[in-house]
């Protein structure tokens with residue numbers, strides 16, 4: 001019987017019972033039920049084996065279409081290993097014989113350089129990529145392999161906590177990177193890529209991941225050509241699609257329909273990189289594994305929930321893209337709404353991707369489409385500070401002079417279900433503001449009949465508890481509580497119970513793209529957007545986006561580097577709350 005070694009050093013999963021549902025997470029000894037699907041080796045992505053009492057009992061078909069569920073486990077336990085599969089695939093339980101090829105489509109672009117190649121290097125550095133992997137850059141620009149390596153090397157950095165052998169590792173990584181120049185709509189060019197991929201795969205089981213890091217108008221062409229000319233013939237083929245997934249319900253549905261001509265839903269990984277951020281991942285842990293929070297997570301105790309995103313720079317360099325989308329589509333409809341769904345969903349049946357995504361869809365479908373009255377929009381204008389001129393949005397040459405595109409928006413959203421009835425979920429997102437931050441603020445209700453009310457004067461809001469989950473920068477979770485100032489008198493103070501990640505953990509937090517790339521390689525879909533989630537998200541925003549555009553609503557102008565339009569304060573005041581990020585002590 002083969003030895004089972006699942007090298008889970010990249011991620012350590014829950015260590016007791018069947019708490020971690022990811023199949024690679026489970027070791028036979030730890031898993032309480034005696035039956036379990038196990039990915040035999042982290043590096044052998046597609047092979048699933050069936051375990052009984054820690055012993056190999058059957059080799060089952062590749063994992064591609066589904067994450068194995070417990071139900072599936074029960075079903076296949078009685079099935080004998082399909083002989084022809086084991087023979088043709090040459091499956092050897094002791095030998096990892098599959099490859100993963102990652103093709104970055106649009107490799108010459110901003111996102112590829114800034115995020116994707118560095119994330120792949122970080123995964124390689126940490127030993128998280130499979131033994132046989134190859135990275136291909138694909139774009140129209142003419143480049144040699146050496147030129148690609150040179151371009152990529154300029155963006156690579158090593159983790160702060162593990163600098164050993166960094167340059168050696170970089171060289172090893174770069175030697176696995178190659179480039180192929182081609183058009184996005186040429187099946188011939190993708191067929192050439194296929195040929196090169198095959199050479200690198202050397203006859204092994206080939207698994208292929210395509211990362212579409214290109215403008216949205218060429219997504220479908222690229223998917224069509226990649227799917228028809230360079231899909232894997234004996235392993236899985238997956239495609240990571242970057243946002244924007246359309247610009248309203250209709251265009252999003254059309255995009256999904258077009259993609260599905262060439263790919264199954266299980267091959268499409270719609271990325272929202274905010275779901276890969278550490279503190280967004282931690283949201284469910286905080287809520288579902290701490291008794292003190294879940295009982296309070298409802299309208300009875302929570303007065304408002306605020307989702308705040310700000311950047312202290314403008315659209316610099318991306319004005320052309322941005323003007324067609326605006327801040328509501330760029331940040332709110334995806335990043336902030338995804339966080340809201342995770343925050344507000346009911347307890348999922350399990351941590352399996354489908355269970356979580358089912359709950360997210362349910363909560364999104366329980367929401368009211370946003371009303372125009374509940375939206376404030378703004379646009380930044382130029383501002384001079386300390387002798388430096390900061391340009392306005394329309395000063396960008398790629399932006400039309402008369403553009404009404406919002407660079408700031410605030411909105412009130414409501415979930416019409418029994419848990420959240422009447423609780424305002426306030427969103428605020430803006431560019432060119434006074435700071436860079438992303439956070440979730442949970443404002444609790446006043447303490448009824450509070451004995452200490454008089455100690456807070458007229459401002460009872462000073463006394464409410466607030467839980468802040470700071471996604472970035474300086475990741476932290478803190479809870480504002482009231483306490484007595486030490487001494488003989490009775491003076492109250494507000495203090496923070498503070499979990500500051502940098503103080504608590506010495507390890508650097510991985511970038512969101514690392515987590516998501518690893519998930520896509522592993523076939524873990526939990527943090528990717530399913531098409532029905534996307535439809536539900538667009539249904540909420542499409543009517544108001546159309547109204548804003550049709551009525552040509554003029555944004556409130558705010559100076560570059562300010563706190564944004566005052567309209568946002570009136571919006572919060574209408575729901576009798578204040579933005580939590582405005583106080584002196586935040």
Ligand SMILES: NC(=O)C1=CN([C@@H]2O[C@H](COP(=O)(O)OP(=O)(O)OC[C@H]3O[C@@H](n4cnc5c(N)ncnc54)[C@H](OP(=O)(O)O)[C@@H]3O)[C@@H](O)[C@H]2O)C=CC1
Nearest residue numbers: 106108109110111112139140141213214215216242243244
């Ligand atoms: N940059 C960012 O911070 C973020 C980007 N995204 C999304 O990721 C994707 C990639 O973004 P980004 O890297 O900024 O995009 P780029 O504008 O840098 O485009 C990427 C590559 O696509 C090719 N390309 C650009 N325009 C066209 C065109 N009109 N027709 C054909 N090919 C073109 C170019 O390669 P070549 O000419 O060599 O073929 C370019 O290097 C987009 O969908 C974007 O919305 C999402 C979040 C953040």
Ligand SMILES: O=C1O[C@H](COP(=O)(O)O)[C@@H](O)[C@H](O)[C@H]1O
Nearest residue numbers: 243273311330331335438472512
């Ligand atoms: O998706 C996007 O996100 C970035 C902000 O990402 P972050 O991880 O740096 O917070 C934003 O600048 C960009 O406009 C938007 O398209």
